[in-house]
Amino acid sequence: MSESDGDADGDGNGAEAWTLPDDLEAVREALIAWYEADHRDYPWRRTDDPYEILVSEVMSQQTQLDRVVDAWEAFLERWPTTADLAATDRADVVGFWTGHSLGYNNRAKYLHEAAQQVEEEYAGEFPSTPGELQELMGVGPYTANAVASFAFNNGDAVVDTNVKRVCYRAFDVPDDDTAFKAAANDLMPDDRSRVWNNAIMELGGVACTQTPRCDEVGCPWREWCGAYASGDFTAPDVPTQPGFEGSRRQFRGRVIGTLREYDELELDTLGHRIRVDYVPDGEYGREWLEGLLADLEDDGLVDLEGSDGTLIARLKR
Numbered sequence: 001m002s003e004s005d006g007d008a009d010g011d012g013n014g015a016e017a018w019t020l021p022d023d024l025e026a027v028r029e030a031l032i033a034w035y036e037a038d039h040r041d042y043p044w045r046r047t048d049d050p051y052e053i054l055v056s057e058v059m060s061q062q063t064q065l066d067r068v069v070d071a072w073e074a075f076l077e078r079w080p081t082t083a084d085l086a087a088t089d090r091a092d093v094v095g096f097w098t099g100h101s102l103g104y105n106n107r108a109k110y111l112h113e114a115a116q117q118v119e120e121e122y123a124g125e126f127p128s129t130p131g132e133l134q135e136l137m138g139v140g141p142y143t144a145n146a147v148a149s150f151a152f153n154n155g156d157a158v159v160d161t162n163v164k165r166v167c168y169r170a171f172d173v174p175d176d177d178t179a180f181k182a183a184a185n186d187l188m189p190d191d192r193s194r195v196w197n198n199a200i201m202e203l204g205g206v207a208c209t210q211t212p213r214c215d216e217v218g219c220p221w222r223e224w225c226g227a228y229a230s231g232d233f234t235a236p237d238v239p240t241q242p243g244f245e246g247s248r249r250q251f252r253g254r255v256i257g258t259l260r261e262y263d264e265l266e267l268d269t270l271g272h273r274i275r276v277d278y279v280p281d282g283e284y285g286r287e288w289l290e291g292l293l294a295d296l297e298d299d300g301l302v303d304l305e306g307s308d309g310t311l312i313a314r315l316k317r
């Protein structure tokens with residue numbers, strides 16, 4: 001383990017210490033390579049224009065990213081620059097916001113006012129540091145840092161729910177905001193906030209989701225990840241089974257998918273891989289899983305070997 005050990009309560013006693021892997025460079029490069037090989041292609045990821053990025057950030061605070069794309073393109077077609085937006089009537093901006101179901105109208109007002117600030121106070125040039133960006137109307141610490149990162153490659157590590165979930169699972173960072181912030185910053189390579197923040201948010205958004213998809217999307221951190229090793233995928237926002245309704249049919253599918261990845265799995269290992277709230281002696285534990293596997297065996301899909309507690313499952317060949 002590395003020098004990057006943290007101290008969540010900051011008192012220097014090391015209580016609640018966490019550790020990042022020794023080979024941090026390899027951890028970083030693995031994530032960046034994974035992100036660069038393939039990621040969701042939102043149009044604001046192709047620009048470094050701070051105005052365009054600010055608009056995307058403000059819109060996505062209330063609205064799902066896929067739905068933001070059309071609104072973002074239409075907004076920028078209508079008001080391509082801060083000067084255009086600043087010069088328009090606020091009522092038009094609010095009307096646009098409502099017409100595209102973008103949530104609270106206040107955000108439209110703030111965006112309009114921020115554009116006027118950029119024009120009047122910064123001579124049309126966006127400020128580039130998180131601190132200065134926070135001076136803009138309606139721009140809080142998170143948005144300021146996102147714009148500083150994605151437009152100017154000049155931000156701190158983003159610490160949002162997704163990033164917390166990843167840090168908690170992969171490196172056992174305790175559920176503590178100071179610890180998350182320190183760990184996220186230790187992980188981020190110097191001067192690479194643009195690609196790094198995009199990459200780690202993508203990891204949390206498509207791989208380390210509430211129901212993790214470690215193998216399905218080839219998570220680049222499997223070899224270092226504590227949760228992947230232990231099978232315990234709980235997280236601060238996933239105390240038990242995550243949001244999707246775990247019908248028996250879905251779990252049958254997960255068993256088959258998981259066994260396809262591995263030659264064979266012992267009962268508890270399989271249980272931890274298919275549901276985050278698997279507890280061997282709990283409600284969704286061995287008894288429940290043995291019942292599910294027995295059905296799959298009856299259906300000719302799975303072979304079981306062994307007896308209570310040491311059951312091994314594999315796909316029927």
Ligand code: SF4
Binds near residue numbers: 166170227228233
């Ligand atoms: S291996 Fe799984 S749990 Fe670990 S960081 Fe990757 S997606 Fe998350």
